[in-house]
Amino acid sequence: MKKANKSEVATLHQMTEVTLKESEEILRNAYHYTRSLIEASLDPLVTINAEGKISDVNLATEKATGFPRKTLIGTDFSDYFTEPEKARIGFQKTFENGSVIDYPLSIRHKSNKIIDVIYNANVYRNEQGKVLGVFAAARDITERNRVKEKRAAELISANKELEAFSYSVSHDLRAPLRHINGYVDLLLSRFYDSLPDKARHYLDNIADSSRQMGTLIDDLLQFSRIGRQEKRLVEFDMNTLVHEVLVSIKQDNQERNIEWCIATLPSVYGDKAMFHLVWTNLLSNAVKFTRTREKTIIEINVLDENDVFIFSVHDNGVGFDMQYAQKLFGVFQRLHPIDEFEGTGIGLANVHHIVLRHGGRTWAVGEPDKGATFYFSLPKNKEG
Numbered sequence: 001m002k003k004a005n006k007s008e009v010a011t012l013h014q015m016t017e018v019t020l021k022e023s024e025e026i027l028r029n030a031y032h033y034t035r036s037l038i039e040a041s042l043d044p045l046v047t048i049n050a051e052g053k054i055s056d057v058n059l060a061t062e063k064a065t066g067f068p069r070k071t072l073i074g075t076d077f078s079d080y081f082t083e084p085e086k087a088r089i090g091f092q093k094t095f096e097n098g099s100v101i102d103y104p105l106s107i108r109h110k111s112n113k114i115i116d117v118i119y120n121a122n123v124y125r126n127e128q129g130k131v132l133g134v135f136a137a138a139r140d141i142t143e144r145n146r147v148k149e150k151r152a153a154e155l156i157s158a159n160k161e162l163e164a165f166s167y168s169v170s171h172d173l174r175a176p177l178r179h180i181n182g183y184v185d186l187l188l189s190r191f192y193d194s195l196p197d198k199a200r201h202y203l204d205n206i207a208d209s210s211r212q213m214g215t216l217i218d219d220l221l222q223f224s225r226i227g228r229q230e231k232r233l234v235e236f237d238m239n240t241l242v243h244e245v246l247v248s249i250k251q252d253n254q255e256r257n258i259e260w261c262i263a264t265l266p267s268v269y270g271d272k273a274m275f276h277l278v279w280t281n282l283l284s285n286a287v288k289f290t291r292t293r294e295k296t297i298i299e300i301n302v303l304d305e306n307d308v309f310i311f312s313v314h315d316n317g318v319g320f321d322m323q324y325a326q327k328l329f330g331v332f333q334r335l336h337p338i339d340e341f342e343g344t345g346i347g348l349a350n351v352h353h354i355v356l357r358h359g360g361r362t363w364a365v366g367e368p369d370k371g372a373t374f375y376f377s378l379p380k381n382k383e384g
Contacts, residue, residue: 043140044107044117047124048077049133052091064117064138066110077136082106082114094121094134107138116142173217181210216346231271231357238265238311241272242300245279253287261299266309268378274354281347282313282374289372290317307380308360314373319366328364351376 044061048054057072065072065080077091078084083105090103103119121136184207192200242265250258268275283298290296293316303310320328329352352362355376366372 041137044138046077046136046138047133048091048136050095050131052076052078052088055133061138064107064109064115064140080107082108087119090119090121091134094123094136095131098123105138114142115140116145173213177210177213177217180206181214184210231274233270234272235267235269236272236275237267238275238302241276242279242283245276245283249280249283249287256287256291256296257294258287258290258296258298261297263299263301265300265302265311266304268309269380270358270378271354274357278351278354278376281351285347285374286313286315286317289319290315292318308377309380310375310377312373312375314371316371319368319370319372320364321368322366329362348374 041058042060044064045058046054046061047056054072054075054077057069061072062068067080072080076084078087081087087105090100090105093103094100099120099122101120103121105117105119107115107117109115117138118141119136119138121134123131124133124135125131184203187195188200188203188207195203239262242262246260283300286298287296290298297316299312299314301312301314303312329348348362351374355362355378359379359381360377362374362376364372364374
């Protein structure tokens with residue numbers, strides 16, 4: 001092999017130096033470009049190594065924590081959150097899954113001010129694919145949470161005002177209704193025989209309407225009370241409760257041909273009196289809307305789904321059109337004319353309100369002339 005002379009060696013050395021300088025320049029430019037991007041972010045950005053120590057931060061992180069970059073680097077990232085253990089769990093999840101999205105945390109500023117954030121993170125790796133650490137961003141949602149809490153408080157206040165208004169109106173309606181009933185009774189008892197048939201018919205209609213108004217007032221008062229009364233949470237057997245409700249329903253419908261198919265129901269946690277009303281409304285509805293059937297079949301079932309029980313009442317009655325399903329659980333909402341099926345349109349609203357207060361939900365499925373199924377879920381936890 002020919003030995004390089006001094007001139008060739010010098011030239012090679014110069015070329016190497018130029019290449020190194022160019023590489024260094026490229027690296028410097030890449031670093032400054034990356035830093036500019038990081039610093040341009042209004043969200044706190046943090047690089048955390050595999051041991052959970054902060055290796056880099058941006059200016060937004062300094063502002064969010066109240067500490068300068070030189071203080072933050074090398075410290076445990078979880079020390080700057082109100083729940084360090086929860087922060088470490090999120091960090092571990094990032095390592096296990098490769099990323100974490102919208103993980104809720106709260107940063108504690110040096111001044112003790114709390115900043116609510118959602119934490120989004122991805123792991124970063126070397127050329128061999130080994131995970132070296134985590135790159136995390138924190139989005140400030142303090143104001144969003146404040147607005148949400150304010151709206152929730154306003155909604156609670158509005159509901160309380162509405163309940164108080166409903167109670168007041170319902171209560172005040174009783175006085176004039178008593179006068180109407182009283183005078184109708186006097187007319188019918190003292191002058192019934194001397195009244196023309198048409199007049200008696202008119203008075204009978206007034207009496208019927210007055211009774212319907214009385215029932216409506218009672219239902220309104222009950223709806224109002226449900227919203228205001230405290231829940232008395234106990235563990236009770238749903239099976240026993242359903243059979244207690246059925247005693248009076250069967251007594252009132254002895255002439256009907258009704259087949260009851262009842263699954264074994266579990267013990268649950270809730271307000272027993274409130275759920276007595278839930279089952280009374282659901283089962284009474286099933287009986288009412290199947291009275292056009294020669295034989296009524298009503299099925300009561302339960303589905304055990306992870307952390308909730310889903311109860312259902314199925315009937316072979318007149319059913320309903322699914323396009324109106326969203327109206328079923330609203331106050332005064334009716335899908336059938338009152339001259340066909342009596343009622344005030346408050347029963348299912350009571351069911352919805354009670355289930356909602358217990359952390360569950362209500363829904364229904366039906367088809368015209370092919371029956372309906374009403375569902376409600378109830379969480380298994382005992383938090384109420």
